[in-house]
Amino acid sequence: MRGSSREPSPQPTADAEDDLRALFGQSTAVFASLAGPAHMLEAANAAFFAAIGGGRTDTGMPLAELLPELVDQGFVGVLDRVYRTGRPYTGRDARVVLGQGEAAREAYFDFTYEPRLDAGGNVMGVRVIGVETTQAKHAQRLTAEHRALLEQIARQAPLPDVLEGMARVIEDLAPEEVLVSVLLADADGRHLRHGAAPSLPDFYNRAIDGIATGDGVGSCGTAAYRRQPVVVSDIGTDPYWDDFRGLAEKAGLGACWSTPILARDGSLLGTFAMYHRVPRSPQDADLALARIFADTAALAIERHHQERARRAAEAGEQAARDDLAFLLEASTALGSDLDTEQTFRRLAAICTPKLAPLCAVDVIDRGRVRRVAASAPTTAQEELLASHIPVYDAADDAVARVLATGLSEVARRTPTGPGPWQDLGVTGYVCVPLTDRGTAFGTVTLLSTGDHVLDGHTVALAEELTRRAAAAVRNAHQYTQRVSLARDLQAGLLLPELPEVPGADVATYYHPAGEGLEVGGDFYDVFPLDGGRWAFLLGDVCGRGALAATTTALVRNTARAVAPLLPGPEEVVAAVNGALLARPGSHGTGFVTLVYGQLTPAPDGSGLDVELVRAGHTLPLHLDAGHVVHAVDAPGALLGVTARPQVAAHRLRLRPHESLLLYTDGLTEARCPAGEQFGDDRLARALADAPVRPSAQAVVDTLTSAVRAFTGGREIDDDQAVLVLAAT
Numbered sequence: 001m002r003g004s005s006r007e008p009s010p011q012p013t014a015d016a017e018d019d020l021r022a023l024f025g026q027s028t029a030v031f032a033s034l035a036g037p038a039h040m041l042e043a044a045n046a047a048f049f050a051a052i053g054g055g056r057t058d059t060g061m062p063l064a065e066l067l068p069e070l071v072d073q074g075f076v077g078v079l080d081r082v083y084r085t086g087r088p089y090t091g092r093d094a095r096v097v098l099g100q101g102e103a104a105r106e107a108y109f110d111f112t113y114e115p116r117l118d119a120g121g122n123v124m125g126v127r128v129i130g131v132e133t134t135q136a137k138h139a140q141r142l143t144a145e146h147r148a149l150l151e152q153i154a155r156q157a158p159l160p161d162v163l164e165g166m167a168r169v170i171e172d173l174a175p176e177e178v179l180v181s182v183l184l185a186d187a188d189g190r191h192l193r194h195g196a197a198p199s200l201p202d203f204y205n206r207a208i209d210g211i212a213t214g215d216g217v218g219s220c221g222t223a224a225y226r227r228q229p230v231v232v233s234d235i236g237t238d239p240y241w242d243d244f245r246g247l248a249e250k251a252g253l254g255a256c257w258s259t260p261i262l263a264r265d266g267s268l269l270g271t272f273a274m275y276h277r278v279p280r281s282p283q284d285a286d287l288a289l290a291r292i293f294a295d296t297a298a299l300a301i302e303r304h305h306q307e308r309a310r311r312a313a314e315a316g317e318q319a320a321r322d323d324l325a326f327l328l329e330a331s332t333a334l335g336s337d338l339d340t341e342q343t344f345r346r347l348a349a350i351c352t353p354k355l356a357p358l359c360a361v362d363v364i365d366r367g368r369v370r371r372v373a374a375s376a377p378t379t380a381q382e383e384l385l386a387s388h389i390p391v392y393d394a395a396d397d398a399v400a401r402v403l404a405t406g407l408s409e410v411a412r413r414t415p416t417g418p419g420p421w422q423d424l425g426v427t428g429y430v431c432v433p434l435t436d437r438g439t440a441f442g443t444v445t446l447l448s449t450g451d452h453v454l455d456g457h458t459v460a461l462a463e464e465l466t467r468r469a470a471a472a473v474r475n476a477h478q479y480t481q482r483v484s485l486a487r488d489l490q491a492g493l494l495l496p497e498l499p500e501v502p503g504a505d506v507a508t509y510y511h512p513a514g515e516g517l518e519v520g521g522d523f524y525d526v527f528p529l530d531g532g533r534w535a536f537l538l539g540d541v542c543g544r545g546a547l548a549a550t551t552t553a554l555v556r557n558t559a560r561a562v563a564p565l566l567p568g569p570e571e572v573v574a575a576v577n578g579a580l581l582a583r584p585g586s587h588g589t590g591f592v593t594l595v596y597g598q599l600t601p602a603p604d605g606s607g608l609d610v611e612l613v614r615a616g617h618t619l620p621l622h623l624d625a626g627h628v629v630h631a632v633d634a635p636g637a638l639l640g641v642t643a644r645p646q647v648a649a650h651r652l653r654l655r656p657h658e659s660l661l662l663y664t665d666g667l668t669e670a671r672c673p674a675g676e677q678f679g680d681d682r683l684a685r686a687l688a689d690a691p692v693r694p695s696a697q698a699v700v701d702t703l704t705s706a707v708r709a710f711t712g713g714r715e716i717d718d719d720q721a722v723l724v725l726a727a728t
Contacts, residue, residue, distance in 0.1 A: 363442035507696035542590030580640035
């Protein structure tokens with residue numbers, strides 16, 4: 001007990017003792033008046049006798065005889081010191097054990113010991129004034145323990161740990177022995193399962209685990225059914241306990257107060273019960289304590305349910321992601337080869353062991369069923385499975401039935417009809433059709449062995465995988481045809497080989513975006529004119545595919561047809577624009593950007609004279625002999641939009657070892673992994689970095705290497721075309 005001494009304060013006269021006695025007699029504070037060195041109890045209020053318990057109201061006897069347990073706890077020694085010195089003493093939150101043996105109880109007090117003085121100022125005794133703080137102390141402990149439980153819940157501690165900790169807290173804090181039990185409701189709310197009951201016998205917990213909720217089913221079953229507290233003060237006589245009375249007697253239980261644990265939406269989460277060894281009715285404090293901890297349990301259980309639901313959702317999402325990843329990986333593998341036989345073999349390999357231990361793929365080939373692939377754990381099993389050929393028209397054959405109906409067939413037994421089922425240890429199968437436009441052209445058969453079971457999830461995956469496999473087989477034929485057509489068409493729109501241009505070095509580059517299934521919109525051409533002149537062009541058609549190819553052919557063919565007949569580039573571009581405007585609507589309406597020019601070797605051999613027109617296209621770049629890059633800014637509008645596009649010819653001379661670069665925006669709009677475009681500035685710097693006196697091909701290689709390094713090998717989003725003219 002900690003305390004502090006202080007100087008004596010003015011004491012009331014003996015005549016005021018009766019007033020003090022009356023005041024504290026009407027107060028809840030503890031008051032006792034002690035006389036002499038033996039600390040004889042002269043007077044005390046009712047609160048004093050209530051605090052010491054035992055129904056004692058004795059006065060006229062030494063305090064050490066009335067409460068001998070105070071001697072060893074040091075309280076009598078403190079009284080002796082106050083009596084000797086005449087100095088008061090104050091103690092805060094002093095722990096006192098009152099009573100002895102089983103009747104002993106722990107209490108806490110704030111004490112003041114003041115000397116009693118006679119008229120001459122002599123100490124005649126000690127006055128004891130105190131306030132019991134036991135309940136406040138317990139409230140502090142309760143608050144601290146409750147906060148600790150809430151922190152556990154916030155940290156998502158395991159529910160059994162939280163519930164058991166809560167039960168022990170209540171059992172420790174209760175002034176009388178209490179045994180706490182928490183039961184958890186099933187999802188349907190019809191049964192209660194063991195949650196926590198650290199002090200109840202194991203046989204009792206096992207016996208009530210799973211009891212039904214219902215009116216009259218003990219305290220807990222009834223509270224859960226009614227959704228309201230149920231107090232049974234005497235288990236021995238209450239009819240709710242008729243079916244459990246013998247069990248309660250064996251466990252030594254005399255009373256049970258049960259409070260339902262309800263979620264925020266009113267649904268049942270469980271019950272919170274407080275058992276007593278003897279019949280007992282609850283006080284208001286008991287009911288309040290039950291409500292507090294029932295709410296705490298509700299919070300813990302709801303958090304547990306939420307966490308379990310979250311984990312289940314995450315597990316479901318992960319399973320879905322795994323399935324999707326499996327299907328995507330399978331689709332990639334199935335679509336990676338144009339050989340249908342190889343596709344079927346990959347399909348069988350993909351199915352094992354992910355979906356089943358054994359897999360066989362059969363297709364109709366010229367009116368007969370042919371086994372085209374098999375997969376098994378061992379080579380011997382695979383050879384045995386591959387050697388079995390189903391009978392196409394046999395009614396007792398699963399493959400034949402699925403081919404006839406186009407419907408999947410599932411069974412937890414060996415397939416009907418002959419086959420190596422016993423040798424392979426087959427215990428079940430699923431046979432799924434491979435269909436094309438609603439007609440089955442083959443089957444995929446998954447076979448279980450041993451303890452493996454083909455559940456609904458596996459069947460769904462198998463059906464989705466089979467749909468993708470059928471599409472992969474169908475697409476393999478179509479892909480081959482389309483790629484062949486696109487390559488032939490693109491080859492017809494580009495120069496098969498570059499011509500030899502006197503006085504010039506010419507190089508080109510073309511890289512289509514995508515997989516080459518569509519014709520790109522970028523094009524270039526170089527062709528001779530009379531008088532030693534040469535025409536060159538590079539452009540970009542809006543769009544891709546067949547319409548773009550039609551427009552590309554129109555531009556190139558028009559330019560080739562009219563260039564020998566017209567005086568210069570402006571007239572040729574005007575003719576191309578007229579042809580675009582005259583297109584039928586079915587041939588497309590997209591615009592075109594174009595650079596068209598003509599070059600002539602200089603008479604004195606000092607380079608190439610170039611005259612060009614830029615119609616809405618990217619600016620050509622001129623790399624001079626000093627490796628300085630100049631943009632050729634010839635103004636001009638898009639073609640195929642207006643009847644009279646404003647264009648103007650631009651003339652320049654390419655001296656020996658100087659180059660002219662024409663390119664499409666697929667180069668400048670190429671993006672790095674961070675999404676930034678290559679841009680005009682990087683293109684100009686890359687061009688300036690070309691070797692000294694570069695060839696046209698060296699310029700192309702320098703530019704394309706710079707773009708590839710910038711993009712990090714990413715797939716490009718747009719076609720890329722380059723035409724380089726270098727004076728020799």
